[in-house]
Amino acid sequence: MNVRRAAASSTISLTGLAVVAVVVAHVVTAAPPLVGVTVSALGAAVGLAVAALGYAVYRFEFTVRQTARIAGWNLLGVVVIALALALIYAYQDAVGSPPSTPVFSGTVLVAISSLAHVLIGINDARRIRAGALERERRKLSVLSRLVRHDLRTISQYLYGDASRARAAETQAERDAVADDIRETAADLGGLHDNLQTLRELVETDSADAAPADVASLVADAVASVRDDYPDAEIDLDAPESAPARAGEYVADAVRELVENAVEHTDGPVTVAVTREDGWVSVAVRDAGDGVPESEREIVLGERDITQLRHASGLGLWVAKWVADAYDGDLSFDDGVVRLRFRSR
Template sequence: MHSTHQHSEGCFRHLFEELEDAVVKFELVDGEPIIVHPNSAFVDVFGYDSETVIGEPLNELIVPATRREEAAQFDQRTQDGESNAAIVKRMTDEGERKFVYRGIPYKDRYGFAIYSDITDELQRERHLEVLHRVLRHNLRNDLTVVLGMATDIIESTDEEHTRRAAQKIKQKASDLSQLSDEANTIEKVLGETVTVGPVELKPLVNDVIADCNARFESASITTEVPAGLCVSANDKLQIVVRSLLDNAIRHNDTSNPQATVTATELDSTVELEVVDNGPGIPKAEQRLITGDQEITPLNHGSGLGLWLVKWIVDAYGGHLDIETSKSDGSIVRIRLTQE
């Protein structure tokens, strides 16, 4: 028994010292965390000698003056036997940096503080956020100009070759505009906490079809959705249905684009199916979306609409399936929990 205890203690010490995150063991003395033992990473990150910090108040060494009240609240939770987790600012020998902080109480008056430096990651995320925002804004403005000028050319030219070229420019600009909108929607959707509840399918599908009919005048969209049928979802389900129908009609190269939306009860789930008479979704793209093929620099799909559908359905705990029908159109099925 004694040998087992020694072995466990040895394993803990090894783990404590080898962790890449800064970890410090402390003792609460009159509510103040006093350093008992820092690991090597703590010494490297905060720039203090391991021998000189032992016995020193932890907060005085690394907590900025403006964050002392917050730190005191963490200490009180530790004293009450509760764990802490937060993103905090702490002083290092390189200046103030941001950390994921986790505080773990141990025995009566001891605890461990773990600090994972995320300053560089947050800065990269901020830079990318600004870059994406500027790119989307400029792209949207420039595409509006391109679309307007292409429309003017189509309406004013008598040359068939010029008209066809302008129509192609307009179509490509419209596709880019759609891609930009989808990217913006994805950013918003992925940044939200998912809360689900009962959503009735019939009125939602009817609203989306009305919108699509207004945008695609040549399309024929039918629906077979029973009244009162509800699934576990939220308002983002409308985005799913709109993306599926938009994909079915926008990329349909027939003279009479058609799509049908049906909903079927299957035990405790509901299967929502969108069928079209278009060219079909390429097999490689189907495998990418459903996860049967890895994303690579050469294999990444051509749009974001189906990715958006996939990620929302996954957040609902649902399932997405894509196949090509015998008539070469696409069949997209999503299965959701019935409410």
């Protein structure tokens, strides 16, 4: 059970149950005439509808943020009508004609306002959810094209290795082919890991982001790349702690960026973590020319991906989707790739 979703949706149900309690208490204690009983029945029905909607909101697969948004609409409906009624009742009392049952009549009106606003909130959340699903569909479409390309490339390497293995006449030639096959297998394993990460990122709700120590996650990522590339020169400049609204996938993103820099340049790679203006920034700089402009434009959505034009590999896409998953951003500037996450 998601506690935050349950808490948000329960506020809606509690609103409805509170309405029912007030209405029932009025009928029991005041013994109203037929019209009063009719209004009470209406109020009770609306209250029960609000309570049921609260349960339905929880059962429906809204995200934490969407559920909280619906609860916010409910609160808005209650507060606005309550303030309006308070002003009206104060005026009536001032002119000497106070309402005879202010709590009862006000509760019925609050129930109607709550129901209307919850329905508005559900429609609003469904609209947002539809947009999110469309973005996920586009991401999966991009992922499908990238995977097809990478698998096709790997298969071509393997076909080439098979031909070389057949033609090999010496042990040295056979060993060279075996090394190439081993490297291709490692690439295939890395592709699988990236696909798993991307699949999980598609399902990640940014509202689930919690304070995470980006400095520690970056240090772990850099240490991992250093283990895999012992000859690489990787410098890390980071504070002791840099909390931000993020999560464990930050380490995956940084690892991909650092690994990409190491593989495409012979010089040192610098990773810097800084805190500035409500953001935590992770900058990866290498001695080369940086990510080609065509690849930057594709990853940032400024150019359509096609079979003949695509970003090489999945690493940049992992970094981009990690940024998206935590409401951060990815940018490229003068040989520097920068990830940013909100610190509050």
